[in-house]
Amino acid sequence: MPCLLTSCQVRRTNVTLQLGRMSTLQTQTNANDFEGQVIAPATLPKGFTRETSRGDLIDVRPDPWCAESAAAALVRPLTRTEDFFVRTNFAIPELDARSHVVQIGGAVRRTLGVTVKQLRELGTETIDVTLECAGNGRTGMTPLPSGEMWKHGAISTARWTGVPLARVLGLSGFADDATEVLIEGADSGRPKDFNESIAFARALPMQVALDPDTILAFEMNGAPIPPAHGAPVRLIVPRWYGMASVKWVSGITVLATPFTGYFQSNRYVYDAGDGTKTTPVRRMRVKSLIASPVEGIAVPAGRVTVSGWAWSGEGEITQVEFAAGGGDSWRAARLLPRISDHAWCGWEIEWDAAERGRCALRSRATDSAGNVQPGQAGWNRFGYGNNAVRAVMVDVK
Numbered sequence: 362m363p364c365l366l367t368s369c370q371v372r373r374t375n376v377t378l379q380l381g382r383m384s385t386l387q388t389q390t391n392a393n394d395f396e397g398q399v400i401a402p403a404t405l406p407k408g409f410t411r412e413t414s415r416g417d418l419i420d421v422r423p424d425p426w427c428a429e430s431a432a433a434a435l436v437r438p439l440t441r442t443e444d445f446f447v448r449t450n451f452a453i454p455e456l457d458a459r460s461h462v463v464q465i466g467g468a469v470r471r472t473l474g475v476t477v478k479q480l481r482e483l484g485t486e487t488i489d490v491t492l493e494c495a496g497n498g499r500t501g502m503t504p505l506p507s508g509e510m511w512k513h514g515a516i517s518t519a520r521w522t523g524v525p526l527a528r529v530l531g532l533s534g535f536a537d538d539a540t541e542v543l544i545e546g547a548d549s550g551r552p553k554d555f556n557e558s559i560a561f562a563r564a565l566p567m568q569v570a571l572d573p574d575t576i577l578a579f580e581m582n583g584a585p586i587p588p589a590h591g592a593p594v595r596l597i598v599p600r601w602y603g604m605a606s607v608k609w610v611s612g613i614t615v616l617a618t619p620f621t622g623y624f625q626s627n628r629y630v631y632d633a634g635d636g637t638k639t640t641p642v643r644r645m646r647v648k649s650l651i652a653s654p655v656e657g658i659a660v661p662a663g664r665v666t667v668s669g670w671a672w673s674g675e676g677e678i679t680q681v682e683f684a685a686g687g688g689d690s691w692r693a694a695r696l697l698p699r700i701s702d703h704a705w706c707g708w709e710i711e712w713d714a715a716e717r718g719r720c721a722l723r724s725r726a727t728d729s730a731g732n733v734q735p736g737q738a739g740w741n742r743f744g745y746g747n748n749a750v751r752a753v754m755v756d757v758k
Contacts, residue, residue: 416443421509425449425550426589429497429514435670436652438700438707439489440517442582447589448494448515450561450624451550454609458585458593463529463577467543467614470534477579477593483524483532488574488599489701491518491672495602495629495642499744501751506744513650513751518704521597523578526613527571535615542570543620544596545612555623563607563629564620565598574599574703577610599703600644600674602746604629634742644674646748647734649681649708649726656753665712667694669724670705676729681708684723691725714757721752 418428426449434444458477466472494515496508530542545562552559569575578597579586586592591608598605604624630639649671654660671678682691697707714720726734738749 416441416445418444418447419512419514421511425452427509427511429511430517431514432652432655435514435516435650436668438518438704439520439582442519442584442587442590445517445519445581445590446494446515448509448603449548449589449608450552451548453588454547455588456547456593456609458579461593461611463594463610463613465529465533465613465615468536468539468617469530469615470536473533475529475532480524480529480577480579480594483528485522485524485580486573486576487520487522487580488576488597489518489520489704490597490599491516491645491670491703491705492597492603492606493645493648493672495604495745496743498738498747498749498751501747501749502738502740502744504740506740506742508744515603516650520582521576521578522580522583523576523594523597525573526575526577526596527573529577529613530570530615533615536617538617539567539615540618541566541616541620543612543614543616544607544610545614546591546607547609547611552623552627555627559623560611561607561624562612562620562622563605563624564616564622565605569598569601572599602629602642602645602674604642628743629745630743631739631745632742633740642745645672646738646746647671647673647675647678647726647728647732648748649724649734650751651722651724651753654722654753654755656755659756659758660714662714662717662757665714666709667712667722668707668709671708671724671726672705673726673728673730673732675732678706678726679729680727681706682725682727683710683712684725685712685714685720687721694724717757719754719756721754723750723752725750 417431417434421427428447430444430446462474462476464474496511497515498513499508499511541564543564545560549558549560576597577594579594594610595608596606629642632639651669653668671681681694683694684691694708694710699706734750736750738747
């Protein structure tokens, strides 16, 4: 059996407004039921190819590929696979689902190699989960932090099918002193500020790893996961930022001591840049977005339905407020039925667009833990967790 990971470092051995109207009926839509809502695909640069259909994605970086969802793609409760944002740290590995094996080792009672077929035979679960890149909204921070130049489209929701990680760990058993589960991806490379090639790997506390909704997924929106999204098998960790949902899973290692690898300690930490202790990036901060009307469009004067999404990794969404123009003229929006405990919550409100001209629309979410979306997020060196209220500009005609 090949060598598994160590705990010290992982190495490679009427108008368009109606499009955004989110009714109760829409929240019950099937993952693949997108007929009549197709957006024309963007044109690829000459000679450039993708491992998946690109939909209406907006490139952030070509190599390794990072792309965010277009605003118009985020009106649906479930994001189409081709419109789902893409985040990669290294080149996308070429893996064959028929021969791919996930190695399980570390502080376990027996080491195992499990194929994708064997994972399926353990029984599957299907859950709708919202994933957000920890760097989403980085360009909205001042001064501008380092990292990928994400605007606000590194957020999407999909229907994932897979086997609970706890069920897989049950095959091998684990030691009484186990504290974390390390997940290694098959992707690898050398970060710019590091002196050797490493695999992408992240560790989860045992409690999170054993949660029944933490799954090893092999289907996305009712079809096999495309290579860009982690085929043939990826981890899905609800409520945590996307870096926890490791793609192209190749190894699972149970640890008795905390993992301190590059992507656990050097990145995906809140670093104030003042020499104070860093804190780990984990659960998604409370946040909301306006999905309709889309920024920059013209809306007719009169009553306009404004709608969007809200989410939090720390609790349930209990309130979304809306404001038009400046100041603190917040009004409570109506929350719509949720499609899943782990998916964003829809909201809507009627706005009387009485004054012609440019207007700023804002939304603000509150969760059951008492967290309120701030007017300005705390700055950090890598630009993670920007959940600040954002103004969407529209023109009232």
